[in-house]
Amino acid sequence: MSKSPNLYSDSSVDEVAARLRKYVLNCQKAALSRHEKFQIAVSGGSLPATLSKALLAPDDGTLDDKPQFSKWEIFFADERAVPLDHEDSNYGLLKKDLLDKIPPTSGSPQVFPVNVKMLDNTQELADQYQETLMSSFAGKDSVRLPLFDLILLGCGPDGHTCSLFPGHDLLRETDAWVAPIEDSPKPPQRRITLTLPVVTHAFKIAFVATGGGKKDILKKILDTDEGRSLPCGLVNEQAGEKVSWFTDAAATEGISHPRRGSL
Ligand SMILES: O=C1O[C@H](COP(=O)(O)O)[C@@H](O)[C@H](O)[C@H]1O
Numbered sequence: 004m005s006k007s008p009n010l011y012s013d014s015s016v017d018e019v020a021a022r023l024r025k026y027v028l029n030c031q032k033a034a035l036s037r038h039e040k041f042q043i044a045v046s047g048g049s050l051p052a053t054l055s056k057a058l059l060a061p062d063d064g065t066l067d068d069k070p071q072f073s074k075w076e077i078f079f080a081d082e083r084a085v086p087l088d089h090e091d092s093n094y095g096l097l098k099k100d101l102l103d104k105i106p107p108t109s110g111s112p113q114v115f116p117v118n119v120k121m122l123d124n125t126q127e128l129a130d131q132y133q134e135t136l137m138s139s140f141a142g143k144d145s146v147r148l149p150l151f152d153l154i155l156l157g158c159g160p161d162g163h164t165c166s167l168f169p170g171h172d173l174l175r176e177t178d179a180w181v182a183p184i185e186d187s188p189k190p191p192q193r194r195i196t197l198t199l200p201v202v203t204h205a206f207k208i209a210f211v212a213t214g215g216g217k218k219d220i221l222k223k224i225l226d227t228d229e230g231r232s233l234p235c236g237l238v239n240e241q242a243g244e245k246v247s248w249f250t251d252a253a254a255t256e257g258i259s260h261p262r263r264g265s266l
Pocket residue numbers: 045046047048049050080081082093156157158159160163164165166189
């Protein structure tokens with residue numbers, strides 16, 4: 004992939020959220036014209052709060068500026084092997100920050116959490132989630148990889164994304180769509196994650212990273228050769244211009260990677 008990822012840097016988190024809203028709704032429009040639904044995967048961590056700020060802002064009255072939630076299918080980019088109401092659950096976080104706050108008049112998305120009956124066995128948990136994806140993406144046909152309209156990612160301070168961690172064997176997974184991890188360096192240790200080929204196959208991939216705590220890792224990922232082998236750097240390398248970074252000034256201070264002005 005030759006072209007480099009798009010970097011957007013706004014002065015405040017409110018401005019990041021406003022730009023992210025426009026971007027997500029552009030992706031929604033393109034997806035609805037392709038197949039009348041909007042299939043996305045979302046991460047946990049700091050992402051749901053910014054996403055909620057973006058999507059729950061008042062619309063300008065036009066259809067293009069409205070999230071049509073009843074046409075959304077929401078999957079998880081990664082999930083922790085905990086009950087859905089546990090404080091570590093990515094589903095639980097999205098529910099608290101976004102799903103519970105969507106006004107009934109805006110419609111309800113279809114949400115695909117993990118099967119909590121499988122929490123004791125992360126391989127089964129991953130396999131079942133892969134089957135969920137297979138039935139949602141493949142229908143009766145077999146597909147090599149699920150094609151998400153948009154995957155929304157975070158970037159951990161070590162450069163991890165989803166539950167793909169620096170130097171981990173899972174970065175070399177080429178067959179599974181969803182894989183278990185039992186030794187996550189960030190607690191909780193037991194998780195499942197979309198694999199790199201699934202992430203980089205998506206139509207569009209957005210990272211959201213704000214605050215001074217992300218400054219050093221963003222510089223490494225976007226400005227150095229060393230950063231290319233980190234999980235976020237691998238997404239950049241393999242998906243190129245399909246990738247956009249939504250950041251604020253605090254997270255991008257001192258970064259030389261060229262910034263883009265408009266979407
Ligand atoms: O553990 C996780 O961390 C990453 C990054 O989180 P952040 O709080 O640094 O944004 C997150 O994207 C992932 O979904 C989550 O499981």
